[in-house]
């Protein structure tokens with residue numbers, strides 16, 4: 405029954421996501437659980453701020469939700485031990501207003517919303533506002549926040565192992581039409597170990613996974629009657 409309760413809100417969320425345009429979607433306020441979906445179509449409200457702590461690792465902008473920060477610490481330690489690589493944080497939690505600045509700066513430099521949208525999330529449409537996303541780099545590497553991070557030792561290790569710590573590589577190659585974002589091998593999203601493992605094994609984006617989950621919840625609800 406807790407399973408049903410946990411995902412009940414997703415039923416509404418999914419309906420909204422599938423039927424609404426970017427402008428028509430009401431911002432989200434009740435953000436609980438680690439499986440919360442944020443995308444271009446499904447945004448977080450301007451005033452949402454998660455509980456935050458500083459992850460005890462090297463790097464900049466290390467704020468995350470406590471459970472995500474703890475998992476990140478474990479993951480970085482394991483990468484050091486198993487691959488001999490020191491990972492660093494580049495950017496974790498970002499507020500709505502910070503994202504707004506980033507978007508507006510991009511808009512100025514590229515000249516059109518269409519172009520800016522290719523690179524940067526609009527305010528409220530970034531997972532970083534949830535405190536469950538981190539952009540990861542490798543110490544002493546010039547591949548930070550570029551697709552070549554995927555070919556670094558740390559980048560390869562992350563792709564193969566982040567699920568063990570409850571993270572997923574959120575924006576993978578070939579998923580652009582579903583996620584709405586370009587390939588970002590450096591961006592990990594915390595969803596908890598159970599869902600991370602399931603998504604890694606199924607090799608599907610979070611959007612697809614949640615759609616399937618919602619269908620299962622519907623089936624379970626009908627079966628209860």
Ligand SMILES: [Zn+2]
Pocket residue numbers: 532537538539591592
């Ligand atoms: Zn990111």
